[in-house]
Amino acid sequence: MEEIFSVEELENFTRNTFLAIGCSEEDAKLATDVLVKADLRGIDSHGVARLIGYVRLWEAGRINPTPHIKIVHETPSTAVVDGDKGLGLVVAPKAMEIAIQKAKEVGTGWVSVKNSNHFGIAGYHSMMALDQDMVGMAMTNASPLVAPTFATERMLGTNPIAVAIPTNEQPPFVADLATTTAANGKLEILQRKGLEAPYGWIQDKQGNGSKNPHELKEGGALLPLGGDREHGSHKGYALGAIVDIFSAVFSGANYGPWAPPFVSFLPLSDNPVGEGLGHFLGAMRIDAFRPADEFKWHMDNWIKRFRDTEAVEGKQVLIPGDPERETEALRLKAGIPLNSNVIRDLEEVAKKLKIGFKTLQ
Numbered sequence: 001m002e003e004i005f006s007v008e009e010l011e012n013f014t015r016n017t018f019l020a021i022g023c024s025e026e027d028a029k030l031a032t033d034v035l036v037k038a039d040l041r042g043i044d045s046h047g048v049a050r051l052i053g054y055v056r057l058w059e060a061g062r063i064n065p066t067p068h069i070k071i072v073h074e075t076p077s078t079a080v081v082d083g084d085k086g087l088g089l090v091v092a093p094k095a096m097e098i099a100i101q102k103a104k105e106v107g108t109g110w111v112s113v114k115n116s117n118h119f120g121i122a123g124y125h126s127m128m129a130l131d132q133d134m135v136g137m138a139m140t141n142a143s144p145l146v147a148p149t150f151a152t153e154r155m156l157g158t159n160p161i162a163v164a165i166p167t168n169e170q171p172p173f174v175a176d177l178a179t180t181t182a183a184n185g186k187l188e189i190l191q192r193k194g195l196e197a198p199y200g201w202i203q204d205k206q207g208n209g210s211k212n213p214h215e216l217k218e219g220g221a222l223l224p225l226g227g228d229r230e231h232g233s234h235k236g237y238a239l240g241a242i243v244d245i246f247s248a249v250f251s252g253a254n255y256g257p258w259a260p261p262f263v264s265f266l267p268l269s270d271n272p273v274g275e276g277l278g279h280f281l282g283a284m285r286i287d288a289f290r291p292a293d294e295f296k297w298h299m300d301n302w303i304k305r306f307r308d309t310e311a312v313e314g315k316q317v318l319i320p321g322d323p324e325r326e327t328e329a330l331r332l333k334a335g336i337p338l339n340s341n342v343i344r345d346l347e348e349v350a351k352k353l354k355i356g357f358k359t360l361q
Contacts, residue, residue, distance in 0.1 A: 003343060004335040010036050010048055013346065013357075017051055020353040021058045022065035023087070031089035034120040039336045042327030043176075045185020046121045048338070052345040053118070053262055054087065055352065062260065062268075063087055063117055069094050076106045080251050081113045085276060088119030088140070092279050096125045096138065099283040103134055107288035112251035115276035118142070118262045122162035123176035123324070129164060129283045130172050133292045136164040137282035141247045141254075143261035146180055146240060147221035149233045152207040154221045155257050158183045159243035164321075166286065168296035170303040174321030179240035180222045184263065187213045187222075192341040200227030217265050246280040253278025 011032055018028035039047030057063045067086030071079045079098055083091035095111045102109030119125065122138040129136030142157025160183070162176040182201045190197055190213040197213045204210045205219030209228075216222070225236025248255035254274040261268070286292040309317040338346075350357040 001340045002337040003340070004337050006335050007036060007040065007332060010039065010336060013350070013355075014048055014051060016355045017055065017349055017353060018065075018087075020355050021055065021063075023090075024066065027065075027087070027090045030093055031087050034089040034093065034124050036336075037124050038121045040328045040331050041121070041123070041324035042331070043121050043123075043185075043324070044339075045183055045189055047336075048346065049185070049188070049342045050118070050120070052349050053264070054089075055349055056264060057117060057262070067091065071098065077102055077108050077110060079109075079111045081111055083113055083116035083276065085115055086117070088117040088277065088279065091116040092119040092125045092138065092140070092281065093128065095279065096128045096136070096281045096283070099281045100129055100132055100134060100136075103129075103283040103285045103288075104132070107285050109283045111281045112247065113279040113281070114248070114251035114253035114274060116253070116279055117260075117277055119277075119279055121176060122160040123164065123174055125279075125281055126162040126164040126176070127172070127174060130166045132283070133166055133286050133296075135166070135284045135286065136162075137284075138162045138279070139243045139247055140279040141244045141259050141277060143184070143263050143266060144257045144259050145184055145216055145222045145261075145263070145266075146224060147203060147207070148237045148241075149224060149229055152203075152205060152221070153257070156224075156237075156240045156244055157259055158222065159240040159247075161239065161243060165299060166292075166296060167299040167303065168293070170300045171319075171325050172321060173299065173303065173319060174324065176320075176324070177225075179225050179236050179243060181225055181227050181236070182222070184216065184222060187216065189339070192339045200231070216263075243280070244278075248274060248278030250280065251278045 014032040015028045018031050064085035067084035072082045073080040081095045095113045099109035099111045125138035126136035139161045144154045146156040158178040158180045160178045165173040196211040199209050202210050202215045224233045226232035244255050252274050254272050258269045258273045286295045311317050
């Protein structure tokens with residue numbers, strides 16, 4: 001069962017939650033923007049449904065609500081940022097601002113982050129570059145829930161990659177994808193709805209394919225993009241590994257099975273190899289390659305031609321970012337639907353932090 005809430009209602013409640021755990025007004029507003037943007041774009045697995053998870057991390061002492069975010073190493077075009085255990089929802093946008101500033105100065109900017117936490121949707125951070133006539137990139141490592149091809153041990157996270165490319169008249173190209181067949185949040189949605197998972201998403205602890213959306217809590221694992229070797233899971237495994245290395249081995253964060261988990265059913269590693277979770281953000285000025293207006297004209301042309309691709313009957317060829325953009329337009333007008341289980345989680349947050357649930361009524 002679902003209920004509809006306005007964007008303003010969810011923003012007020014989410015901001016009050018972050019204020020209640022000690023965030024500044026500025027950081028609470030920023031973290032709220034990242035979370036609610038996910039719901040607006042239809043990525044419900046990473047929206048306010050995640051709020052209770054951030055509160056649990058704060059209760060466990062794993063989130064610093066008032067971090068001193070700083071550059072610990074840099075060159076003209078690169079930097080390593082220490083997030084001081086802050087909310088990834090705050091650390092990542094601030095690291096992206098550093099990448100954008102470096103791109104303004106020297107053409108490109110690349111920032112690897114350590115000592116952070118779950119950063120929400122990767123697309124939010126990559127899209128920050130669009131207004132600057134820049135291409136934005138964002139990626140992060142995550143809870144070790146993914147078994148490499150032929151493995152039964154969980155070694156990687158869903159490790160998403162997002163790339164945002166500006167255009168002129170057409171909507172921007174925004175690709176935002178996990179390097180697994182499905183993100184863990186999709187399993188959580190199935191659990192709330194009492195539905196089975198499709199084959200190719202998960203395996204049990206012996207490595208057999210499973211449709212049980214609770215499989216991860218029973219020792220199973222998510223599968224890399226492709227699902228199995230015959231369908232290219234080795235490529236999804238390689239992509240996830242690249243994200244892990246760029247986000248964590250570059251920065252000094254924990255990588256692979258040592259990455260600190262967001263999910264409550266996984267324990268923290270007792271022998272960490274780094275600090276916190278890692279991210280990787282990048283910005284590239286278009287005119288570092290060709291005049292921006294010329295590039296954006298050709299991006300429009302690229303998009304129009306792909307939209308006109310001859311499609312199979314009853315289908316339409318989409319441009320990355322189309323579904324999310326269309327969902328955002330709809331939800332800005334009609335509101336955001338929340339599953340009853342998510343509402344119960346928000347009620348628990350409200351009770352725990354004594355902030356009142358009336359902001360959602």
